[in-house]
């Protein structure tokens with residue numbers, strides 16, 4: 001399905017992703033999201049408060065004056081049941097990560113959610129991972145049992161390769177989300193050119 005309404009004809013796959021800075025005034029007027037609370041988070045200032053408090057940073061996609069989507073990122077610690085890096089000689093069950101905090105797209109801005117996630121993975125793999133240890137991307141994928149059918153954001157994240165952090169995931173979860181993670185190392189290696197260097201050395 002393609003973008004519709006005021007976003008008709010817009011290809012979000014390469015859309016500019018802008019950092020939310022104090023000089024950027026984006027009211028969110030007319031922002032429509034499948035989950036109304038994500039409109040409220042923007043319109044009633046939760047996102048801005050988190051940025052002001054340095055709890056997260058936020059990036060947005062706009063089309064003209066209209067907000068098409070936003071994503072927040074923050075530092076996190078991934079805790080898993082197994083030693084998932086044992087093959088690399090790393091015997092931890094907790095790892096440094098960057099978390100997708102809030103993610104929302106206007107329901108008419110098809111492709112906006114994917115663009116924001118793909119942008120975030122690449123941004124963290126290139127800009128952040130070279131500055132400090134960050135092996136994983138995490139997200140608490142929203143699960144709401146009170147809608148029919150239950151609202152389940154995890155299937156969106158699975159498309160990018162995210163998997164559940166806890167093997168014994170039960171439905172409905174005891175909290176309204178399920179933690180997921182994605183290994184950034186393949187992307188970090190690819191984008192840093194290490195894969196290519198390895199090929200050259202082997203030759």
Ligand SMILES: CC(C)(COP(=O)(O)OP(=O)(O)OC[C@H]1O[C@@H](n2cnc3c(N)ncnc32)[C@H](O)[C@@H]1OP(=O)(O)O)[C@@H](O)C(=O)NCCC(=O)NCCS
Nearest residue numbers: 034035103104105110111112113114140141142153155156
């Ligand atoms: C989740 C969300 C950000 C996705 O954004 P979007 O712009 O609708 O996503 P895209 O149009 O880029 O979709 C990419 C693909 O994922 C699919 N998809 C979108 N939402 C999905 C969901 N909840 N579950 C499964 N697949 C989903 C789309 O159908 C599309 O599939 P296609 O490539 O085969 O066409 C958006 O639906 C949203 O804002 N939801 C409400 C808030 C929310 O759940 N945020 C995440 C909380 S953790």
